[in-house]
Amino acid sequence: MDIINVCDAFSSYKIYITSGCKDFKSVLGATGFEKNNKIFIITDHMIYSIYKEKINELFSGFNFKVHVISSGEKNKNINTVNNIYEFLLKNGSDRSSTLVAFGGGIVGDLTGFVAATYMRGMKYISIPTTVISMVDSSVGGKVGYNFQNIKNAIGTFYVPHLVFIDIDYLKTLPKEEFINGMAEVVKYGVIKEKSLLNYLKENLKEIMSLEEEKLLYIIKESLKIKNEVVSKDFRDSNFRNILNFGHTIGHGIEIASDHKLPHGYAVALGMLTELRLSQYKLGLGEEVYKEIYNLLRNIGFPTQYKVDNINLFMYAIKHDKKIENNEINMPLIEKIGLTVTKVVVEENLIIKAIEESIGRR
Ligand SMILES: NC(=O)c1ccc[n+]([C@@H]2O[C@H](COP(=O)([O-])OP(=O)(O)OC[C@H]3O[C@@H](n4cnc5c(N)ncnc54)[C@H](O)[C@@H]3O)[C@@H](O)[C@H]2O)c1
Ligand SMILES: [Zn+2]
Known part of the structure; x- marks a missing residue:
């Protein structure tokens, strides 16, 4: 144990x-x-x-x-x-x-x-x-x-x-619920730990077939990362917000779908759009986008999605609990394992990032 x-x-x-x-x-x-x-x-x-x-x-x-x-x-x-x-x-x-x-x-x-x-x-x-x-x-x-x-x-x-x-x-646990939770595991890898992403890539088949040793590893690693982040900012004043990666856009997608799209599925799509935004804002490399795209697709997440009700989507993002001074901000990725909190992102850039990530046909 x-x-x-x-x-x-x-x-x-x-x-x-x-x-x-x-x-x-x-x-x-x-x-x-x-x-x-x-x-x-x-x-x-x-x-x-x-x-x-x-x-x-x-x-x-x-x-x-x-x-x-x-x-x-x-x-x-x-x-x-x-x-x-x-x-x-x-x-x-x-x-x-x-x-x-x-x-x-x-x-x-x-x-x-x-x-x-x-x-x-x-x-x-x-x-x-x-x-x-x-x-x-x-x-x-x-x-x-x-x-x-x-x-x-x-x-x-x-x-x-x-x-x-x-x-x-x-x-x-139904397969869909299992996949749902895997979005958070991928998120931990992106925000903090390249080795967790590598492990996911190399052992995906065994993880998806619930091989014990592999599951124990990813759960432990995820918990260590969450624990490390939370222990630095328990009351969620700033640093803890890196855990929100993928969640600003994801939350908007989830609400605009009238909660038909499960949380993890929306966060997976949100991560793809926020990786594009990370490219525009922080110069993140295209290879990172491709790597996470492939990983999410191989887990079983959709990677293309037409956001329902774009007005409701924007409304949800603008009324997110984390919004300050009417500016949309979110944690973005400079490189794998390095997350910058409160990057201000303009509305038109969000639309462009959607088109150039999950919106591409
Ligand atoms: N407190 C936090 O920090 C935090 C973090 C993430 C999510 N949440 C909250 O967690 C909730 C989502 O959690 P969830 O995804 O576990 O959802 P859930 O509790 O609804 O469980 C998902 C479904 O799986 C079923 N189920 C649960 N365990 C099962 C098992 N072992 N075998 C078969 N069926 C099983 C449940 O009955 C349910 O229908 C949301 O309300 C979210 O806000 C809280
Ligand atoms: Zn979540």
Whole structure:
């Protein structure tokens, strides 16, 4: 089992990374859990239909109860949060109780938010079951929910007591969800680590067929990069924004598609357009564009896309949370591993970059 120590100005906790459903009980035992402490597990319907037995097995011998929420982004809202509060209250949760998020980023963000706010904060454990939740949302402490169609409009920073990653959960993840999460892995490589990109290129077939050793490697490397970035700027004041690479344009594409295009697919397209912008603004080489284009295509992402509703797309970009002084800015790449934050980009240049990246026929 591998362990990553997450340590920043506000917190420290461990991420355990394993396969084959090993070691969970010993980890739980070693972190001071008493058999009579109450454990409340939050998961979603889809995951529970697959992992009910597994959850019973993992927590057998402990005093636990499960609350199942509906899957999907539209349920990442205040009603679901309220239902979790009610479940906790009804079952006599107190501050010695522990919440467990067993699921993807949605279960994680909601459970983390409840843990941060119920009785002014309770312990929570994260057991991520998707690529996104393993490589992205399990580090960084962002928790929350959507409000009036604004993603993650309500939220705070709150970190788990521990994260337990078991890559075996990925075996049941639909292929599209797996590909979705790979956009973030490619992003980590582009913003910080050439060797991760090389590894992806050289081992892509094995990674896509879920070969254990290769999956463990890319997950660990991704987490190390995210951890390194977050630990320098936990509250997201500037440097952490490099994690937003591909996300300004990606977010616009996602919204303009009325969320029909999954997040990772939109970010992959966003990265291609932002690489073009990096060429215009920072002199990034054409060979980098080609390299990332090929990698994304080989993973299974679309590389050509007609942006739906260009007005809505521009509106979304201009109203991004990160906009300052009415100027569109975004992190761009000077070379692989070197990202410059807050590069101001003009509207007409964005249109040109779209035409000369994903818009080309
Ligand atoms: N807090 C952060 O820093 C952060 C970072 C990235 C994303 N997020 C949030 O995460 C969410 C997206 O996360 P996600 O992609 O994990 O989505 P998700 O939680 O909706 O999971 C995707 C789908 O896969 C199913 N599923 C999950 N695990 C499974 C498994 N092992 N086998 C079979 N099916 C499984 C779920 O039921 C769901 O239908 C978004 O709401 C996003 O805002 C948060
Ligand atoms: Zn993302």
